[in-house]
Amino acid sequence: MALAPPSGSFDLDSQTLRVVAAVAEYGSITRAATVLGYSQPAVSQQLKRVEARLGMPIVTRSGRGIRLTDAGEVLARHADAVLTALDAAAGELADLAGLRSGRVRLAAFPSASSTIVPRLIGALAAEHSGVQVTYLEAEPPEAVAGVRDGVSDLAVAFRHPADRHDPFDASAEGLTVHELARDDVLLLAPAGHPAASAGDPVDLAELRGENWIAGCPRCRGHLLDSCARAGFAPSIAFETDNFVAVMSMVAAGLGVALLPELAISASALPPGVTAHRTRAGDHRMLVAVTRPGADHIPAVAETLRLLTGLTAGGASARTGRAAQ
Amino acid sequence: MALAPPSGSFDLDSQTLRVVAAVAEYGSITRAATVLGYSQPAVSQQLKRVEARLGMPIVTRSGRGIRLTDAGEVLARHADAVLTALDAAAGELADLAGLRSGRVRLAAFPSASSTIVPRLIGALAAEHSGVQVTYLEAEPPEAVAGVRDGVSDLAVAFRHPADRHDPFDASAEGLTVHELARDDVLLLAPAGHPAASAGDPVDLAELRGENWIAGCPRCRGHLLDSCARAGFAPSIAFETDNFVAVMSMVAAGLGVALLPELAISASALPPGVTAHRTRAGDHRMLVAVTRPGADHIPAVAETLRLLTGLTAGGASARTGRAAQ
DNA sequence: CGCATCCATAACGTTACGTGATGGATGCCA
DNA sequence: TGGCATCCATCACGTAACGTTATGGATGCG
Numbered sequence: 001m002a003l004a005p006p007s008g009s010f011d012l013d014s015q016t017l018r019v020v021a022a023v024a025e026y027g028s029i030t031r032a033a034t035v036l037g038y039s040q041p042a043v044s045q046q047l048k049r050v051e052a053r054l055g056m057p058i059v060t061r062s063g064r065g066i067r068l069t070d071a072g073e074v075l076a077r078h079a080d081a082v083l084t085a086l087d088a089a090a091g092e093l094a095d096l097a098g099l100r101s102g103r104v105r106l107a108a109f110p111s112a113s114s115t116i117v118p119r120l121i122g123a124l125a126a127e128h129s130g131v132q133v134t135y136l137e138a139e140p141p142e143a144v145a146g147v148r149d150g151v152s153d154l155a156v157a158f159r160h161p162a163d164r165h166d167p168f169d170a171s172a173e174g175l176t177v178h179e180l181a182r183d184d185v186l187l188l189a190p191a192g193h194p195a196a197s198a199g200d201p202v203d204l205a206e207l208r209g210e211n212w213i214a215g216c217p218r219c220r221g222h223l224l225d226s227c228a229r230a231g232f233a234p235s236i237a238f239e240t241d242n243f244v245a246v247m248s249m250v251a252a253g254l255g256v257a258l259l260p261e262l263a264i265s266a267s268a269l270p271p272g273v274t275a276h277r278t279r280a281g282d283h284r285m286l287v288a289v290t291r292p293g294a295d296h297i298p299a300v301a302e303t304l305r306l307l308t309g310l311t312a313g314g315a316s317a318r319t320g321r322a323a324q
Numbered sequence: 325m326a327l328a329p330p331s332g333s334f335d336l337d338s339q340t341l342r343v344v345a346a347v348a349e350y351g352s353i354t355r356a357a358t359v360l361g362y363s364q365p366a367v368s369q370q371l372k373r374v375e376a377r378l379g380m381p382i383v384t385r386s387g388r389g390i391r392l393t394d395a396g397e398v399l400a401r402h403a404d405a406v407l408t409a410l411d412a413a414a415g416e417l418a419d420l421a422g423l424r425s426g427r428v429r430l431a432a433f434p435s436a437s438s439t440i441v442p443r444l445i446g447a448l449a450a451e452h453s454g455v456q457v458t459y460l461e462a463e464p465p466e467a468v469a470g471v472r473d474g475v476s477d478l479a480v481a482f483r484h485p486a487d488r489h490d491p492f493d494a495s496a497e498g499l500t501v502h503e504l505a506r507d508d509v510l511l512l513a514p515a516g517h518p519a520a521s522a523g524d525p526v527d528l529a530e531l532r533g534e535n536w537i538a539g540c541p542r543c544r545g546h547l548l549d550s551c552a553r554a555g556f557a558p559s560i561a562f563e564t565d566n567f568v569a570v571m572s573m574v575a576a577g578l579g580v581a582l583l584p585e586l587a588i589s590a591s592a593l594p595p596g597v598t599a600h601r602t603r604a605g606d607h608r609m610l611v612a613v614t615r616p617g618a619d620h621i622p623a624v625a626e627t628l629r630l631l632t633g634l635t636a637g638g639a640s641a642r643t644g645r646a647a648q
Numbered sequence: 649c650g651c652a653t654c655c656a657t658a659a660c661g662t663t664a665c666g667t668g669a670t671g672g673a674t675g676c677c678a
Numbered sequence: 679t680g681g682c683a684t685c686c687a688t689c690a691c692g693t694a695a696c697g698t699t700a701t702g703g704a705t706g707c708g
Contacts, residue, residue: 014338078413089402388674
């Protein structure tokens with residue numbers, strides 16, 4: 001038997017239920033409209049549309065007032081369940097936005113692991129205990145790749161602005177890069193070294209004859225680049241990606257080295273070693289990398305904000321200066 | 325601490341959840357769009373709008389594919405609950421539309437109580453056992469008032485089309501009147517009465533000298549009206565609203581009477597009484613009265629449909645003819 | 649018998665939300 | 679390693695939904 005209306009699948013929506021529930025509760029279109037923050041005709045027309053869509057009346061107009069039909073009562077009865085479920089979802093979203101929940105997956109390069117990262121995670125935990133933080137130590141290329149692949153949400157990395165061969169920009173292609181702070185690259189020399197005692201900004205050119213101690217492969221690349229800009233090719237005697245070892249070697253008088261201030265601040269500058277800025281102003285920029293748009297995810301945005309604050313005034317501002 | 329977006333009350337709606345749930349399930353905007361029956365840009369823009377409204381991303385675009393953010397996963401996780409609740413409501417509405425539930429509150433005048441109404445209720449029960457039916461016997465004015473007041477959904481009543489003083493039309497003002505069937509008003513006379521034996525359509529004018537037996541007040545009004553149109557004022561000897569009593573009086577030779585065929589068919593025509601159509605074609609119209617729009621309520625609409633079928637071909641078609 | 653209340657309707661502007669067309673980025677595969 | 683297919687974003691555009699204010703009719707009340 002076919003009834004007049006199609007009677008097919010009604011596409012109920014929550015707005016409908018909100019309106020019907022209000023009308024049912026207050027027994028009046030006008031009052032429901034007021035409570036919902038609408039004008040009276042808005043609710044009146046809304047009901048009409050729903051009735052047209054459903055093919056059956058929801059309310060019967062009975063002179064001054066109205067009365068719900070069977071269908072109207074069905075809707076009103078179910079409204080609570082639906083709206084409660086919706087509210088639960090909205091509440092959880094509000095938690096996210098309010099950082100009472102959420103998740104950040106961090107990645108950072110090694111010398112940040114013992115400097116910036118602990119402070120960052122500490123600040124996050126202190127201000128937003130509901131936010132889950134995970135951390136992965138990784139060299140910039142891997143950290144950035146992790147962001148790109150969705151394995152991490154935020155990578156702390158660095159780039160050498162003066163170095164046109166720096167592979168960072170290429171690796172971060174298509175991602176969002178937030179500049180955090182300048183991290184000076186300092187010359188480490190044995191105390192009493194002639195070039196060092198000449199004055200604080202040292203000129204690398206005067207050290208062309210020294211033995212050089214290189215760090216990790218990428219640091220080595222930067223060393224070559226800096227010396228090239230100073231007009232010479234360094235003689236590299238030792239290589240190690242262990243910063244502490246580099247400093248120990250300098251202390252032992254085996255040569256001089258370039259190290260970022262942040263790396264130096266990770267441990268104490270050994271006795272017998274002095275650190276000096278270079279006249280060329282060698283430095284790297286600390287950056288945070290996210291997927292485009294991810295910097296609007298509340299937990300990520302807040303992490304970025306804290307990170308910016310922690311690095312304001314220099315990469316190692318709160319750790320104490322390392323340059324003498 | 326204030327986060328960038330207002331972070332106020334999000335007004336989630338079910339459509340949002342439907343889209344997010346589909347995207348979450350299929351892991352692709354394009355496939356979600358296909359499944360939902362939309363074009364790909366529709367879903368893409370929908371997501372964008374929701375993100376703008378929420379102030380945070382729902383998906384991260386990761387090259388070819390996409391990935392849900394925390395917020396997206398929250399939405400997807402809650403979507404089931406909300407949509408299930410919505411489906412429950414929609415299902416119950418479908419039951420109503422399909423008449424697997426619903427309610428009709430009937431009212432009808434006395435002589436319908438023993439004729440049309442039992443058959444109607446029986447048919448409803450047989451075809452739609454889920455529909456609840458209540459019945460109230462009431463004279464047309466009260467029955468119609470009950471509809472107007474929302475006490476009844478459908479009143480079976482009648483009106484006398486030829487009678488300009490019939491109060492029915494006034495009482496049904498503003499309600500919806502559905503014509504059901506013609507119900508002839510017959511002259512009852514003792515068997516062998518001269519006027520009756522003259523031929524079947526009798527002329528009321530020939531009965532101007534008879535004693536008349538009137539029925540209920542409204543029937544009495546109709547009697548006066550019919551006789552007036554026949555050119556005389558009847559001499560009313562007896563009055564009773566009991567149809568059986570009227571017939572018995574006619575059988576006893578106390579006078580003649582006008583009774584609707586339906587009333588006659590409610591009980592058997594007593595021996596010694598004959599029924600005859602009038603030359604003027606006296607009749608009343610059986611009608612069903614509902615609130616405007618209520619005739620689209622599935623249960624009411626179906627009742628009306630059955631009622632129309634039951635009365636097709638005359639008010640007492642299936643009860644057997646009463647006129648000789 | 650006004651008066652206040654409540655709902656329906658009309659007229660209108662804005663926004664939401666579709667569609668189709670198009671282009672860029674990405675992964676796959678020969 | 680170039681097509682090639684796939685997936686998403688964006689643009690331009692039309693329609694329908696949905697809100698508003700203004701207005702009118704019906705009803706119940708003092």
